[in-house]
Amino acid sequence: METISQVDAEIFLWINGWVGTSSTFDRLVQWVVSDYLIPVVFSVVLLGLWFGWTDQSMRERHQRGVMLAGITVGIASTFVKISNVFYFRPRPFDSLDVELLFYPPTDSSFPANPVTVAVAMATGVWVVNKRIGTVMYIGAFVYGFSRVYAGVFYPLDVVGGAVIAILSTYLVYFILRRIEPVPTLCLRLVRFLCIA
């Protein structure tokens, strides 16, 4: 455990050590790392997937993916909250000499909650659309990397967040399949209201 933490800290210091090399790149990271850019873009992608298909069956398939992603975000965030009750990991800037490009958060470093949310959305979409899901995974990876680069998470926090998100997605996917026809009835109800 000690060795893993040490390697994690070394990788973190190597990535964060690049801060200040290029002010343009740092500025770019400050946009990407924001609490607003990736969450808004990903949420809007989900909204677009809900409405934007010519074929009814494709639309329904994507609406199921959006439903999966939405429920998973809630479940995965709950798992993160529960894990924070039992385990608190201090932020990198609490113990290391760090170049911060972001405000210093006070909650637990592990697992990375914003990355959990982003990966949960990406995985929900990936289940129904590999191409858009892969693009969202790349976005989530960039988001996670930018958080490490900005000095607020260790790499292992990002990996932990992603693992929780992926496992949560498959848990929710399994539950939704088990409780069928409830998801189908929900979709039919919103279709009756002309919003699906």
Next chain:
Amino acid sequence: MTLGQEYLILVFLVCCSVVQVAAAYGGLKGLLFIGNRRFSAALGIGVILGSLAWFFWDGDRNLPDTGGGIAGASQFGFFVLGGFLALLVTFAVTSFTNFNRKSLDNTVDTTDGLTSLRETTFFQALSNNLGMAWKLYRRLTRKYSSG
């Protein structure tokens, strides 16, 4: 203007625009503000990019919730509110502006949900569905009625 208000405006504009882009792509003419699909999509993309540029270009957005930023739960609330308002405004405005252009005839199956918005408007489709549901309810409950 507070960051929360600016965020709400961003979400509202981006959600309105993405619905326009998606409706243009999906051929849902009953959801378009402007009749031309290509123009609607181009305008939607323009507003999305413009809104993001306006929000991020103007000042520091990386603030803690104790120092003027938005807490996670509030951020979620603002997003839900902004998205809901965007859908409400889209449905209301397009139902009004497309009212004369779209005619609801018997060939449109409004139970298809969004697909029916290719031929009709949101409120026409919704009122048709609710009307059908009401008739069905009346028929099913008639024998139990005293009247």
